[in-house]
Amino acid sequence: MGSPHDVVIIGSGFGGIGMAIRLRQHGYRDVVVLEKAGGLGGTWRDNTYPGAACDVPSHLYSFSFDRKTDWSRRFPPQNEILDYLRDTAREHGVLPWIRFGTEVTEARFDEDAGYWRLSTTRGELAARVVVSACGQLNRPVPPPIPGRGSFRGTAFHSARWDHGTDLAGKRVAVIGTGASAIQIIPEIAREARRLTVFQRSAPYVIDKPDRAYRSWEKALLRSVPGTWELSRARIYSLYESRALGFVKYPRLMELLSRRFRQQLEEQVPDPEMRRKLTPDYPMGCKRILISSDYYPALAEPHVELVTDPIEEIVPAGVRTRDGREFQADVLVYATGFATSGFLAPMKVTGRGGRDLNEAWRGGAEAHLGITVSGFPNLFLLYGPYTNLGHNSIIYMLESQFRYVLGCLRAMLEAGLDWIDVRPDVQDAFGREMQERLRGTVWASGCDSWYMNADGKVVNNWPGFTFAYRRATRRPDPRHFVARRAASASGTTTW
Template sequence: MRTPHDVVIIGSGFGGIGMAIRLRQAGIRDVVILEKAADLGGTWRDNTYPGAACDVPSHLYSFSFEPKTDWTRRFSPQREILDYLRACARKYEVLPLIRFGAEVTEARFDEDAGLWRLATTGGELAARVVVSACGQLNRPVPPSIPGRGTFTGTSFHTARWDHGAELDGRRVAVIGTGASAIQIVPEIAGRASRLTVFQRSAPYVIDKPDREYRPWEKALLGTVPGLHALSRARIYALYESRALGFIKYPRLMDLMARRFRDHLGEQVADPALRETLVPGYPMGCKRILISGDYYAALGRPGVELVTDPIERVTPAGLRTRDGREHRADVIVYATGFAASDFLAPMKVAGRGGRDLNEEWRDGARAHLGITVSGFPNLFLLYGPYTNLGHNSIIYMLESQIRYVLGCVRAMRAHGLEWIDVRPDVQDAFTREMRTRMRSTVWESGCASWYQNAEGTVVNNWPGFTFAYRRATRRPDPRHFVARRARGPRALTVR
């Protein structure tokens, strides 16, 4: 507590590792990363379930400053992405900065000292700047189904996969049909003696154009100058074009809906099953999923799709509202995350002791999804209004990292102790987001994890990613109030 650190980063996923790398490259050496787990990697460390993989092509789902030309597949599996992050941490000497087993329980801004006081499970420390890189998909949410504690078999959430659980020849129940479930189901459909999939609402699933890269392709990517960059740019442009359907012209989603219907028709021969797999909401309102084998897995012998609501968990399995008892040896909860809570469950207190949970009681707000009024020198990566439905979140993270770095550089250059975004600037941004959101497909009449408890979409960016990059290209001094440093409190360069 005696010597405050220049920058403390919370989380060691893509955001945390990327932020640390860029800070070190800018000459800011006193950086600490606090990680609650025993390893880095964020969501790619936590989600080790069978079939876990990315739904953004490999060449785009990576740092722009650290291209990887030897990805094994067009869509990288979990282990390969985690290995990539570890390699980045080693190459850029970030590993020594990480304090593992240090979960932040409380962050309090000391206005007199101009410092953040952090309480963690590994001790206390102080920081001039705090960057939260916790992400949106880090807190698993088990379903609130009565009787969950009575089940006598094995049960777990997909993000806490029990690799000791025996699935071969067992009766397995999967609750949920989201992004994790459609990857898990094909992997275990041929292993379980019986697989029961419980669907609350059908997702839109389109074909996944995945395949292994051939040796000659990887050789060319690694040797021909500019070829990897061209591949990345091509993928970016293709995916970015889809934003038109999400944010401005929802009728364009009909083109993608046609692709969905073709894929469903090719994979599912049973008309009755096919009917239950057609969503009852506009395409894109919820996350669009990609899989080449999910629908085929549902048609396998021994696999059943159940659409009746679950009434309760019983000692022997699950009972649905129609009175049926679905016996199971293993229950897998593919029920998602608390995506709109952002910094929860840590307690965060800003200027004048204001409580962040109270400030956000009617929805999370942060200017550009990065800075929160009343909470000086606190920066969010992957905060509200920065998630995407059509492109790579790494592109958004790099935009945010550049913005935060610009703020830190300005503080250092002008001898500022702290900066705080003005409330009117934050309010104007929030109003703009909510106004623009009304024309998007995400507000076309469905419930999704993009929304908070009040049903307001607070996660997604209602625009093009290149527009977000332009908006975050540099911090505008007019957007902030500041206090000059008193004594040796400015950020140091070592």
């Protein structure tokens, strides 16, 4: 196994690449990034479906320390985001740190040695510090519909798009109307002979103010100091203000509701279709989607929206509960991801043989969404209570990078083997989150991917992103127990 590495990062999406760059900038060199796939990029590597793009503007959906001034559009498409991540990793010298095709199957904390032992599909290794950058949207979930294996045509999940399947002239069925589906459906509608869309719950969709950047705009951003920062700050302020409607004053969501109703009225002339497309839950309770071509695609004569529940998948297509059968040559499952397991399916064992799955039986918990009691020197990026409904997750990740670096620096200065957040601190943080979440729109009565199986909201941060940055600006020694490097056993306060 060899001597332990200083830091091992699991995952090479925005979290893993950004953390590796920040470690390198702070002088760390013994860093390994483990990536189960054959390339970096995380969700932007995996989701290559037609129309894939971000719903956060490009100037904000990028690292503050690696500006890009030549984005093609206001809202970046998938291929440009992936290219940006690849270029950033290469330019900052962290590409050689990545071990591709290496999936972590188990992580065990060796309390005597004071470091983590990792089992991977390509052997064993050890690490003084483990940073999980697995993300929340990396495990596609096919729908639990009877008969899926009986379908005679081609079927795949949107996150595992089959580019070898030509949709031109085909009968295509899309199951799901979430964030991926609203991007896919307009693209399929342009090719397919017949498109059937199966909707379980109508989403709120507002217009997407997207357009291509003009040449003079790119030149201005590139050559005039401060313009890129000003653009980023303007976008950040606009999106940050939306937190008021999500977490403080839900009535403010009415402003977005008007945009939704106006767009629906303008783009869907059929009153019955509009009824089907009108959600039955408060706006913001589920993810608000943006698209300017989704509703027009549904209004096309060769596209049918089906809201009757699906009974089963049959060899020729899909049968609904009312007995109708919809024939299809291709089935696309746009049914989302497993979002509340965080580190699943790897097995993680902490101090005293504590199993993380057991510790999280009632829902994932982590102090500040980063550290988990009983699991020393394990740091989560994009952990519980850190997802957003209104701003860029990259901003949250950069706050977490700083917090992790602060912990590593403090450990080095104090001569500590490991630090472990106190259980009472973690419990107090969890109670505070649940108390604050109770008054948000996410807890207003709908089912969403923000919740775990028990209906508990565990994904979202109930506040402003600048408040999270303030909360994570530096680790508080009083929050941890630790073991000093000179001591073979026993713990101390930090």
